[in-house]
Amino acid sequence: MTPRDAQDNRWSDLDRPPLNATSLRRALVREGGLWTSLDVVAATGSTNTDLAARADGLPEGAVLVAEEQNAARGRLDRKWSAPARSGLFFSVLLKPAEVPVERWGWLPLLTGVAVATGLSRAAGVDTALKWPNDLLVTVGDEERKAGGILAERAGTAAGGGVVIGVGLNVTLGADELPVPTAGSLALAGAASTDRDPLLRAVLRSLEQWYGDWRAAGGDPAAARLQEAYAAGCATLGRRVRAELPGDRSIVGEAVAVDGDGRLVLATEDGVRRPVGAGDIVHLRPAG
Structure with missing residues (x-):
């Protein structure tokens, strides 16, 4: 068996099984919903880079998920990596044409609220938000970064939008952490680390928050987004x-x-x- 065969074999790592793309599409892609396509790839450099390159030719709601990223980027092009199938690494394409562009800066904050809300429901983990783009969990009595969010403009003004990438450590153990201050859902005592229901919960939460924000014309107060972000933001008061x-x-x-x-x-x-x-x-x- 070649290394690629081993990676693609559903039984190659029972502790970290692959995502079920067919099941995810069946649950999330539906007529009238936000998500219009969902693809899972075994490995890529960056889901944000891949999706941004195709932004003009794709409808809003495209989702690209990678089991492994080898050139993942954070804010200001900071690099990070994680073992294959150890987390959720995905990007979504949003085109909020009816929202004034000056309000698009709320999209990474909205995504943080959506991820935290979805994880609370599906994993039983209290995820805090460090402004502007970090996801924090508590390991022992210590706050640690378990993930991050990166939003980038993509495509032309007419056909483009915003690509939002999320990277979240799910099953990383203490010996796999890139730095001692990192964390994961598993280390935070998550009730579930099954990535399929976690991804479904996060994308459904993102669909709901994005829909409310868009319906409010991007007004964060009217959509109750500003209130929700402040309630979950660990940075405030410090x-x-x-x-x-x-x-x-x-x-x-x-x-x-x-x-x-x-x-x-x-x-x-x-x-x-x-x-x-x-x-x-x-x-x-x-x-």
Whole structure:
């Protein structure tokens, strides 16, 4: 048996079985629903890159899932990797043409709320959100990053939209973590680590939140998205340092997420300073 045969064989890793693409399509792709196609590939460089390259020729709601990514990217092109079939690695194509472009910045925050909501239902795990794009779980008494979200514009103005990628560690053990501060659903004591129902729950949750946001014209307050994000955001109430390009930084207490999705910092001089996700290099705790 060749290495590729072993990877494609359903019984090659009983602890990490492959996703069932046929079952997922049957459950998620339906007339009148958001999801219009769902493909699962054994391996690729980046699902975001692959889906973005085809954005003009695809309808909204295309989903691309990879069992393994070998050139996965986070925000600011930061690299990360995980063993095959150890997590959920997928991208979706959204084309919210009726929503003003200036409100599209809410899409990664919306995705965070949707993922956290879906995991709470399907895995029994309390997933917190670190602004702007990290998914946190509690391992022991320590908050750890278990996943991240990357949103990228794709395609032409007429036929394009936004590709949103999600990477989530599901079954990673302590000896497989890329860094000691990483986590996974398994390490957080998830009630289930079966990836098929987890992916179904996350995509159904994303469909619901996206539909409400789109129906509200992208208004995060009217869609109750701003309220939900604030309730699940672990960054709020903490003193942080926003590191900016050019070795500049802003230190203050994170007090709100405003209507544009920016983090509002209350500085020691009594000024409230909003910072956008595109403005910062790192957001770190401040002593």
